[in-house]
Amino acid sequence: MRKILIVGGGYAGFYAAWKLEKKLRRGEAEVTVVDPRPYMTYQPFLPEVVAGSIEARHAAVSLRRHLHRTRVITGMVDAIDHEHRTVTIRRADGDPVDEGYDLIVVTAGAVTRKFPVPGIAEQAIGLKHVEEAVAIRDRLLTSFDRAAMLPPGPQRQKLLTATFVGGGFSGVEGFAELLSLAHALLKRYPELHRDELRFHLVEASNRILPEVSDAPGRWVVRFLQDRGAQVHLDTQIRSMTEGHVVLSTGEEFDSELIVWTAGNAANPVVDKHTDLPVDNRGFLVARPDLRVGTAADPVPDAWAAGDDAAIEDLTAPIPGTHTVPNAQNAVRQGKLLARNIVATLRGGKPKNYRHHSLGSIAELGLGHGIFQYRRFVIKGPLAWLMHRGYHVLAVPSWERKARVFAIWVTAAMFGRDILSLASVQHPRDAFVEGGEPAVPPNGVSPDRTSPR
Incomplete structure (x- = not known):
């Protein structure tokens, strides 16, 4: 063979x-x-x-x-x-x-395209793999828990600040979904206020979502700004050492969460x-x-x-x-x-690849989205439903389609799951910090492998 x-x-x-x-x-x-x-x-x-x-x-x-x-x-x-x-x-x-x-x-x-920005290796998280998406979510949930225990001030403000670098589909969708989650979390954290959230989207070019035309792209920027986000166009990251973000415009701020989605390499x-x-x-x-x-x-x-x-x-x-x-x-x-x-x-001839685009679609948080096919544009809940419908059909295997649809139904009935499992990234911490091993009176540790 x-x-x-x-x-x-x-x-x-x-x-x-x-x-x-x-x-x-x-x-x-x-x-x-x-x-x-x-x-x-x-x-x-x-x-x-x-x-x-x-x-x-x-x-x-x-x-x-x-x-x-x-x-x-x-x-x-x-x-x-x-x-x-x-x-x-x-x-x-x-x-x-x-x-x-x-x-x-x-x-x-x-792979994710990276630039020689001071602090990127120590601070930034990508958004290409499941592990990264889980880490971003857990980082935000843990930050809310920590911020709720602090008085208003610089440390609390840093914990409630998130920064996304890159205005392509991955960056905009991830940014919008995290912003939507943050707004939903405020209902469970009465100690925190919406005006304390600082969400920054940084894009080096003069527009976001390059696969849609200019007008829908500008609408997405306005939509994000109306929800409290700050969108920095024609802006680059100069440094992010220890979470202190310095922009090419001269603006500086501290950010607990930095997500890097600046294209492919x-x-x-x-x-x-x-x-x-x-x-x-x-x-x-x-x-x-x-x-x-x-x-x-x-x-x-x-x-x-x-x-x-x-x-x-x-x-x-x-x-x-x-x-x-x-x-x-x-x-x-x-x-x-x-x-x-x-x-x-089998001795035949291969065919050339030709595919006419089905359009561009992006989700912008729970119940919000945008779809464009040539000059035809749909915004809001209908575009969001189209996004979900398309991708539940596109994900491989009926087994995965059923699991995804079932969890969507569950979330619609009971709301978002806001449990953070950040500790699973360090599974041995609880075991190691659980105290010293017990020593018997004779000072000799028992052989745990011997029969009793």
Whole structure:
């Protein structure tokens, strides 16, 4: 059997493996997925995890549960040597191993773009993974608990200040959902007041939500400002050392929570540790049929899709435009990958990727949203319902759809769950701080492994 190795279990990788299982005949090929996490993160649900509207586990799809005939390796690919058809995988124990293949599919995704800002490594949290969304929510809930015990002053103000850097969909949705959660929390904290909340959204360009037109983007800014947020456009972060934020405008403030969502950067494995061709930004050069290489010179046995690939958008009015790195494209590219790979294995020709956008939609807190398709714009509760309806249908597997829908119904009946489990990030603290081990009268510790 030919060995198909998929690097990355995100949207494109998961859907490619899922569809290959259904299309490949038994004995035709062996499929392996390598990813450091044993699940696919459904990123559009992360803002709702931040707000507590969705259970964290329901925003992830288990690879082993849904890929029944695919070998899953939990590890990080450190290098791709396509000339010798091998990859180097760093396992959980840190030891590197080499894995051979006949055909490679690179869907490693992108990483969060970072800049050399003092304090970013110590203070900022990203918003690409479930763990980060949970940490953001728990940080806010813990800050409210601590602030409620303090008198008004600088320390209390810092605890009630949150800062998001980046005005793309991830940043705006996460920011709006956290702001909505903060307003809901005030009902449970009579010691705190709404005018004490300080929520800052910092964007380096002169607008937010680049995938919507100017007028809807300005409406979102006004909506957030009406809810008490401060939106800083044409502004950069100069420093965030010890939570003290310094902006390029000269404004300074202390912020307990800083979330960094300033766009995507090339995956280091693709950018620096492969002999496959990459462009000047560090993304894989890919053809419209998803084969790696150029139109005149495709790389044999190498395919790519998703956020780590520069794929020409054949539906764009300007030649040379690349497909937008979003979930719509990654999911559809993953499905086409499977069809094209099977076609080539059987002597057929792959098809080019073409997808006309279904529009852009964003949630802006509980009961609020915005949707745009070309010049058609919907705002408010209807857009919010459309967002939920679309994504509950789009998340893979009926099992996940049922779980997400059930928790939405539960939240509608009983309200948000405002329990913080920040202590789970340090599970041994209670055990270690629980006192010294008891010493028997003879001064000899008992052998707890001996039978009694």
